[in-house]
Amino acid sequence: MTPTKTRAAIAGAYEHPTRFAPDKSEWLLMAEACQGAIRDAGLRPEQIDAFFTSATAPEGGWLGACASVMAADYLNIHPRFIDETDVGGASFGYYVNRAVMGIEAGLFKCALIAYGATTRSLGVNVGTVRYDDLTGQRISPMPDAFEQVYGTTVTSFMGLLTQRYMHDYGLTSEQLAHVAVTMREHAALNPDAAHRKPLTVEDVLSSPVIASPLHKFDCCIISDGAAALLVVHRDLLPECAKPPVWLAGFGESIMHHEGGLGDWAAESREMVRRACRQAFDMAGVGPADIDTAMIYDAFTVNVVIDLEGAGFCGVGEGGAFVADGGLKLDGGSLPTNPDGGGLSSNHPGRRGIFLFVEATRQLRGEADGRQVPGAETAMCTATGAAFLARRGSAAHILTR
Amino acid sequence: MRSDALTANPIYWPQPEVSGETKPFWDACGRGEFLLQRCDDCGRFQYPYRGFCCHCWAGRPRDVPSTGRGTVWSYSVVRRNRSRGHGTEPYIVAVVELEEGVRVISNLMDCPLDDVAIGQPVEVYFQPLDDLSLPLFRPVPAVSDQG
Numbered sequence: 001m002t003p004t005k006t007r008a009a010i011a012g013a014y015e016h017p018t019r020f021a022p023d024k025s026e027w028l029l030m031a032e033a034c035q036g037a038i039r040d041a042g043l044r045p046e047q048i049d050a051f052f053t054s055a056t057a058p059e060g061g062w063l064g065a066c067a068s069v070m071a072a073d074y075l076n077i078h079p080r081f082i083d084e085t086d087v088g089g090a091s092f093g094y095y096v097n098r099a100v101m102g103i104e105a106g107l108f109k110c111a112l113i114a115y116g117a118t119t120r121s122l123g124v125n126v127g128t129v130r131y132d133d134l135t136g137q138r139i140s141p142m143p144d145a146f147e148q149v150y151g152t153t154v155t156s157f158m159g160l161l162t163q164r165y166m167h168d169y170g171l172t173s174e175q176l177a178h179v180a181v182t183m184r185e186h187a188a189l190n191p192d193a194a195h196r197k198p199l200t201v202e203d204v205l206s207s208p209v210i211a212s213p214l215h216k217f218d219c220c221i222i223s224d225g226a227a228a229l230l231v232v233h234r235d236l237l238p239e240c241a242k243p244p245v246w247l248a249g250f251g252e253s254i255m256h257h258e259g260g261l262g263d264w265a266a267e268s269r270e271m272v273r274r275a276c277r278q279a280f281d282m283a284g285v286g287p288a289d290i291d292t293a294m295i296y297d298a299f300t301v302n303v304v305i306d307l308e309g310a311g312f313c314g315v316g317e318g319g320a321f322v323a324d325g326g327l328k329l330d331g332g333s334l335p336t337n338p339d340g341g342g343l344s345s346n347h348p349g350r351r352g353i354f355l356f357v358e359a360t361r362q363l364r365g366e367a368d369g370r371q372v373p374g375a376e377t378a379m380c381t382a383t384g385a386a387f388l389a390r391r392g393s394a395a396h397i398l399t400r
Numbered sequence: 401m402r403s404d405a406l407t408a409n410p411i412y413w414p415q416p417e418v419s420g421e422t423k424p425f426w427d428a429c430g431r432g433e434f435l436l437q438r439c440d441d442c443g444r445f446q447y448p449y450r451g452f453c454c455h456c457w458a459g460r461p462r463d464v465p466s467t468g469r470g471t472v473w474s475y476s477v478v479r480r481n482r483s484r485g486h487g488t489e490p491y492i493v494a495v496v497e498l499e500e501g502v503r504v505i506s507n508l509m510d511c512p513l514d515d516v517a518i519g520q521p522v523e524v525y526f527q528p529l530d531d532l533s534l535p536l537f538r539p540v541p542a543v544s545d546q547g
Contacts, residue, residue, distance in 0.1 A: 125482045141419035142419065145416030146449075149414055150413070153480075156493045159477075211480070259455055260503055
């Protein structure tokens with residue numbers, strides 16, 4: 001099936017090549033990415049009439065409260081629409097959705113979505129500290145007093161989720177290791193990727209346990225990084241330098257603790273299912289129509305849960321799917337994260353925006369050395385905000 | 401292997417803030433009770449403690465002390481926490497499913513790291529901190545151990 005299209009398309013996309021930039025601020029990295037995207041699109045900064053960005057504090061920089069106005073000031077742009085919806089690393093998917101909604105509603109025509117972070121340069125241990133330690137704030141009465149006081153970290157929450165998912169659905173550590181190994185294989189084809197040295201399943205399983213059952217190589221890397229996207233109304237496309245990558249469908253969904261009654265494991269997958277179903281329905285396609293997927297791989301388990309939630313395999317089949325090479329650029333049924341993902345290529349505090357840059361490169365046929373042959377339709381899925389089980393997912397169908 | 405054989409006991413708990421809304425929960429901890437709430441309208445339990453029923457928004461949540469008994473629903477042996485105050489000793493973060501069906505986060509204490517398992521029976525106890533008592537869980541001794 002050919003997806004139906006909205007009136008919005010990605011006209012410009014740029015991923016900053018740096019993974020370590022101690023001499024630059026996250027503001028400057030973001031600005032350089034914006035320059036890259038505007039050049040890529042062939043548009044001018046004064047055409048930008050909507051702006052979306054995310055706070056980087058505390059995990060990746062100093063940009064905090066009122067992030068979109070503060071960053072608009074630094075960039076010296078004059079958007080009439082701004083948004084900084086915060087769903088952690090999935091935020092950028094939500095910005096794409098809001099950009100499409102605003103374009104469809106006639107509110108604006110040229111949306112800039114931008115991100116920059118210096119998480120690695122700042123030496124922030126995003127996944128292995130309590131959030132109150134990251135922010136320097138006290139343990140709030142609700143809900144931190146009932147949670148963080150016990151030494152929870154992002155990785156320990158994902159450990160709790162992974163342990164239960166293994167128990168309920170038969171997933172194994174060895175299967176998860178294949179996700180990390182495949183991402184590293186892909187990263188070897190990407191000259192900008194942070195880690196390109198080959199990795200074996202044994203390497204993953206013998207790497208230090210951070211929070212069981214998650215090993216070091218089950219966890220995304222920490223990098224500096226920046227990216228920018230220009231999502232535009234189709235009226236602007238004749239002015240643009242490159243062919244459009246159309247937004248065909250999108251969806252979003254959240255989950256939380258259900259007053260203490262929630263099943264985090266099943267709900268993590270069902271949240272993805274709800275977001276993906278909305279995206280598939282809007283685009284009028286299904287999993288079989290997807291040529292390549294960009295799945296936010298903050299941890300190896302995220303990929304398995306998203307595969308099952310999106311319907312690329314059945315419930316409980318995600319482990320076998322990844323162990324049988326389903327994600328591989330070379331012969332996999334769903335080539336996933338050809339750039340090497342967050343596990344090997346690029347992961348500042350929030351990775352979501354990079355999914356769209358790689359999807360754009362793939363659908364334009366610009367992914368030198370790692371091109372999915374003839375890719376026409378791509379899917380992006382992202383889950384963010386791992387404050388225990390309070391999380392949000394975004395899903396997108398893009399087509400050329 | 402030596403560290404794996406050690407009993408998991410985190411060495412540091414930061415002092416949590418208490419609000420007017422959550423004070424009854426912490427007061428109960430001081431009496432050795434783990435408070436859940438049950439709505440007098442919809443009948444459902446809720447946790448953490450809050451000033452309204454989050455399920456139906458209509459009824460009054462009544463304080464109900466939990467039996468304090470439950471099973472491990474999930475767990476993670478945390479081997480790296482670089483927060484201030486934490487050392488390098490591994491410790492167990494667990495989700496405990498109480499007999500009332502409510503899932504709570506806590507630490508599983510006095511449990512060899514190799515022995516922790518989903519489904520393991522556990523019970524609450526209370527650790528005095530500076531200004532309050534913190535609910536923690538430990539394995540329920542096997543019947544043969546109780547003599």
